[in-house]
Amino acid sequence: MLSSGSRPTSSDASPSARSTDRSGPTIARGTYGTPGTPSSTGQTERIHFFAWARGHHASVDQTRSLLASAFGYVIRQEPALRRFLDDGRLPLTNNASERALRTIAVGRKNWLFCGSDDHATAAANLFSLIVSCQLHQLDAETYLGEIFRVLPYWPRTRFLELAPKYWAATRARLDSNELARHVGHVTVPAPTAK
Numbered sequence: 001m002l003s004s005g006s007r008p009t010s011s012d013a014s015p016s017a018r019s020t021d022r023s024g025p026t027i028a029r030g031t032y033g034t035p036g037t038p039s040s041t042g043q044t045e046r047i048h049f050f051a052w053a054r055g056h057h058a059s060v061d062q063t064r065s066l067l068a069s070a071f072g073y074v075i076r077q078e079p080a081l082r083r084f085l086d087d088g089r090l091p092l093t094n095n096a097s098e099r100a101l102r103t104i105a106v107g108r109k110n111w112l113f114c115g116s117d118d119h120a121t122a123a124a125n126l127f128s129l130i131v132s133c134q135l136h137q138l139d140a141e142t143y144l145g146e147i148f149r150v151l152p153y154w155p156r157t158r159f160l161e162l163a164p165k166y167w168a169a170t171r172a173r174l175d176s177n178e179l180a181r182h183v184g185h186v187t188v189p190a191p192t193a194k
Contacts, residue, residue: 050078132164146179153186
């Protein structure tokens, strides 16, 4: 049991305080030393997090504070914050994307003088292509080398097959001997049926 003003430990939290369901995380009243009365069934009253945030936002809405901004953010972004509950493959955090963007932020001063807006756009396109290769577990240098080898022979209407997302399937349909040579014709396979 906690006395008023003490901080909870993981062993103090009841299962109902940590539970989640399809409608979102819940907070249990009557735990963590706050005064609350159990319901007639003996269980603590459960309040959904977003309803709790809306209730507290109403009390601080007219103030200009970080707390009001935080509650406003939670209310405005509720569908996005609930998204991970709909699809179990989504992570709770966006740390991976933040980490990927860090290299761009660190190198920003190095790339300050690209020459022109067109050069900066070309650099951004190349960075996007390299990150897309990493996303699809491709070695960017090998991918770009093979793409430059195939590109002169590839029909313009089928460029999407050369994207990193589809490259593994496209590469499997190419003649590996032709692709291994540094020069020479590359036979373009027939388009796949959709």
